[in-house]
Amino acid sequence: MEKRIINPWTWQDERNYVQAVEVKNVQSTLYVSGQTAINDQGISSSADMRTQIIKTFENIEKVILQADFEVKNIVRLTLYTTDHPAFFENFDIWQNWIIKHEIQQTTTVIEVKTLFETLKVEMEATVVK
16 A cells, blocks of 8 residues: 655644545555444443543544554544534644554544534544555
8 A cells, every 4th residue: 555645735734634645556445434432332421522532532443453454544534523622622632643643644623513412522534554
C-alpha cells in the first residue's frame, strides 16, 4: 500500500489532519461503523465529553485490531458530536491519539442534535492495508 498526503497549506498541521490522502495498491479497506462510548455489555456512557472521547477511541482501536488492520493506517475519520465547544475543549485527547498512532487522515467534524441515548460523540473510520 502506498499513501500520498496532499496539503496545499500548512495550517492544518497543528490540527492533526491532512487535506487529502491518495492511497494506491490497497490490499484491503476496512469501513468502521460509528463507534461511541458504549461498554462491552452495550451500555451507553453518561460520562462527560472527555471520558466519552477516550472510550470511543478505545472502541475504534478494538474494532480495527480485531479486523487485523493497523490504527496508523486510518485514512479518514468522521466525527459527530452533540456539543461542538465541549469536543474542542478536549481536543488534546484527539491530538495526542493521532500523534501516538502516527495517523495522517482526512477529517470532518459535524455537530448533530442528538446521538443514541446519552452519547455525546461518535466516530467513523476508514482504514487501509
